Amino acid sequence: MSILSRLERGIRGAVESVFGRAFGGGLQPAEIRRRLMTVLTASEQPSEGGSRVANWFLVDLCPGDLEELGPSLPALTATLIEEIEERALRAGWDTSGPFDVEFRARPGFATGQFEVTPERRSGTPGFRVRVVSGPDQGKTFEVAGREVVIGRQPSAGVALTDGDASRNHAVLRSDGYRTTLQDLGSTNGTFVNGRRISKQEIRPGARIEVGRCVLEISRSRPVWDDGGEDRV
DSSP: OOHHHHHHHHHHHHHHHHHHHHHTTSSOHHHHHHHHHHHHHHTOEEETTEEEOOOEEEEEEOHHHHHHHGGGHHHHHHHHHHHHHHHHHHHTOBOSSOOEEEEEEOTTOOTTOEEEEEEEOOEEEEEEEEEEESTTTTOEEEEESSEEEEESOTTSSEEOOOTTSOTTOEEEEESSSOEEEEEOSOSSOEEETTEEESEEEEOTTOEEEETTEEEEEEEEEEEEOTTOOEEO
16 A cells, blocks of 8 residues: 555545534534535636645534534544645645635524535645744744744744754745755754655654754635635
């Protein structure tokens, strides 16, 4: 079995687990996942140099079903976005911005009833960078942009006080759903999960060492451009 196949099975299992806990077996998780993937594929349209798909999805649910999601909603959303990104990566699809999934209560919907609406939206990805150890431990940075600099430079998106970090130490870059970390010729190097890198694609949850600081990267909500909506 390929690495991608194992990854897809793992993601699907996580989706099932989150939905199962949230809905207590009422609304079937496989239905929502299948509908979302079907809508994603159906949104494909030819574009210059390839194909473009929707990148924002609104899932309307019965108010009672949405209430049942409760604290599972953030994990559920992140898991679905990750699977969408993996599908888009394999297919080579292009987007106007980062992927996102939102849930909304729809009065009048019966239990188990739901609807998925796709749109193409232009925007920039959001990141949450948490310093888990080192001189800047406890700091959290909420940043958005296709390029986010990490370093001692006061104007950096992730501005550290650690003297072992270079002023412009590394940069996070995103093309919408792929995020790479590149060392900017730092004195002490940049490490991802314990390995020194010059440039590497990273996933949410990656631990980055910059100087004596260990950073944990996760997603936050994208920042959408005004007037960037295009209903598919």
